[in-house]
Amino acid sequence: MSQAPGVTIETTTGPSPSMVLNMGPQHPSTHGVLRVVLELDGEIVMKADPVIGYLHTGIEKSCESKTYTQAITLTDRIDYLAPLSNNLGYCLAAEKLLGLEVPKRAQYIRVLLTELTRITSHLVWLGTHAIDLGAMSVFLYSFREREEIMKIYEFVSGQRMMTSYFRIGGLALEPPTGWLDKVQRVMDSLPAHIDEYEDLLTGNRIWMARTKGVGMMTAAQAIALGASGPLLRASGVPYDIRKAFPYSSYDEFDFNVQTQTAGDCFARYQVRVAEIRESIKIVKQAMEKIPSEGPFRAEMPGIIPPSREEMKTSIEGLIYHFKIWTEGFAPPAGEVYQAIESPRGELGVFMASDGSPKPYRVHFRTPSFVNLQTLRTLCEGSLIADVVACIGTTDIVLGEVDR
Amino acid sequence: MRKLQEWDARSVAEVIESRGETTVVIGRDDLLKVAGYLATEPSLKFSFLSDIATVDRFPMEPRFEVNYQLLSMDLPARLRLKVKLSGSDPVIPSVFGIWPTADWHERENFDLFGIRFEGHPNLRRIVMPDEWEGHPLRKDYPTEGYR
Numbered sequence: 145m146s147q148a149p150g151v152t153i154e155t156t157t158g159p160s161p162s163m164v165l166n167m168g169p170q171h172p173s174t175h176g177v178l179r180v181v182l183e184l185d186g187e188i189v190m191k192a193d194p195v196i197g198y199l200h201t202g203i204e205k206s207c208e209s210k211t212y213t214q215a216i217t218l219t220d221r222i223d224y225l226a227p228l229s230n231n232l233g234y235c236l237a238a239e240k241l242l243g244l245e246v247p248k249r250a251q252y253i254r255v256l257l258t259e260l261t262r263i264t265s266h267l268v269w270l271g272t273h274a275i276d277l278g279a280m281s282v283f284l285y286s287f288r289e290r291e292e293i294m295k296i297y298e299f300v301s302g303q304r305m306m307t308s309y310f311r312i313g314g315l316a317l318e319p320p321t322g323w324l325d326k327v328q329r330v331m332d333s334l335p336a337h338i339d340e341y342e343d344l345l346t347g348n349r350i351w352m353a354r355t356k357g358v359g360m361m362t363a364a365q366a367i368a369l370g371a372s373g374p375l376l377r378a379s380g381v382p383y384d385i386r387k388a389f390p391y392s393s394y395d396e397f398d399f400n401v402q403t404q405t406a407g408d409c410f411a412r413y414q415v416r417v418a419e420i421r422e423s424i425k426i427v428k429q430a431m432e433k434i435p436s437e438g439p440f441r442a443e444m445p446g447i448i449p450p451s452r453e454e455m456k457t458s459i460e461g462l463i464y465h466f467k468i469w470t471e472g473f474a475p476p477a478g479e480v481y482q483a484i485e486s487p488r489g490e491l492g493v494f495m496a497s498d499g500s501p502k503p504y505r506v507h508f509r510t511p512s513f514v515n516l517q518t519l520r521t522l523c524e525g526s527l528i529a530d531v532v533a534c535i536g537t538t539d540i541v542l543g544e545v546d547r
Numbered sequence: 548m549r550k551l552q553e554w555d556a557r558s559v560a561e562v563i564e565s566r567g568e569t570t571v572v573i574g575r576d577d578l579l580k581v582a583g584y585l586a587t588e589p590s591l592k593f594s595f596l597s598d599i600a601t602v603d604r605f606p607m608e609p610r611f612e613v614n615y616q617l618l619s620m621d622l623p624a625r626l627r628l629k630v631k632l633s634g635s636d637p638v639i640p641s642v643f644g645i646w647p648t649a650d651w652h653e654r655e656n657f658d659l660f661g662i663r664f665e666g667h668p669n670l671r672r673i674v675m676p677d678e679w680e681g682h683p684l685r686k687d688y689p690t691e692g693y694r
Contacts, residue, residue, distance in 0.1 A: 197674040204659075205683055209690050240566055367595055367620075370648025381620070388623040478565055481616050481627060483597065492616065494600040509598035509616070517651050546674055 176542030192523035199546040211472030223544040229486040231310035237482035237493035250314040256430035265487035273536035314441025355409035359522035359534040373489025379407040385485040472501030512544040593617040596646035605686035610634030641667040659684035
């Protein structure tokens, strides 16, 4: 492991002298700007204390001064590896507040795109985790496949990363003609690529030595620490919000919740790779389900913008169009909590409305923030080099940790 | 919910059923008792604390509402506990002993709202710098900050 720049070393006197080592915030294996204060006894980690906040941008505060629609663009930037999952969580919360029913076609398209997001997010995780542990080539391959899916995002929404494609009530735009053919092509080639990664890693002795038995966490610890997503499932808890509290018609899809019981880094690797395969299954089902025609957003005068046609031909349509885009819409007062299964775990959106066109309070319960708390448990008693593996398998996105 | 009322109806100040979600309003002094019951009662087992989110109702009183999102994986069910706090005395017992995940959630709410969680082992700022003044998510804190 290379030494972080600006290492500060303090020694304490006592029966067993320990050393405090500062890792990060400018360290490539911390996946952003995470600082970990390590207390070491030789090369053994006695205590690992994550220090966060370097990327805090006050997104929750900014949401309070924007209309409900404007705030969607901020949600992209929370977890920049899974923007569509964040869009979905936010939109579902606002729709719950409004009591809005989204057309089936939009729901299926949302499912398809969020599953693609899960695939891209897991691919980035796989690549970066592998490069942390010294397997360079997997990174190059997984980013190659990720780019193909990013091209689909760009084709559909106009943006590779900050998509803002889901809107309250449905989608921003009608998806372009021929987009499903592109999805089909990527889905046809992807399973073979996943096999390639597994050939490189699963049976690899170095990979196993670096991940098996490293970063252990039991199911009871995971639940107590609030871990969710693959981190929880790799410890043997078959909890997936898509099954437990289905949203956006997930109950109509046939897929399995992937679990492992070992609770180590290797188990988390296995869960995530298996989830990519499950997501491909869901995407294929969604492609069959999506009707070629039909509304892509709900109808609710005064809340959902009228179609272009209606805006130009009817007086009510014009008034609503003007009002929605100048002052927004005001959901009735109340509070909701909507959770979705993002690639990293439970992404919860707590939204409070006071009956004005701006959200009174939006709180994002982000999976990275909570999952990062487990780092202490994962690292204790392991070697310094394993800290890198542990940070990698928690799959944190610092933008999401700090918001 | 019914179980909770059967167990101790006095601690439940109000029950709000809205948009398919259940919110139980309880008093500050009952928090630890109710939380401990919900987390351990075998037929409920709200053993997973999803989130703690505060809402600032400034200038109304009681000013702060602390919302605990509980999850029972066995049922499965969600439940929201709500505790109202006055602006002059935003102190609440820490649930760290019941759900260790509350550690960072409580630090976050302390940092951004200035709510003091009594009994928390390490109540420091978490996302803002240690020397920061004020609590940014309070409604009387300007969005662009103090200049």
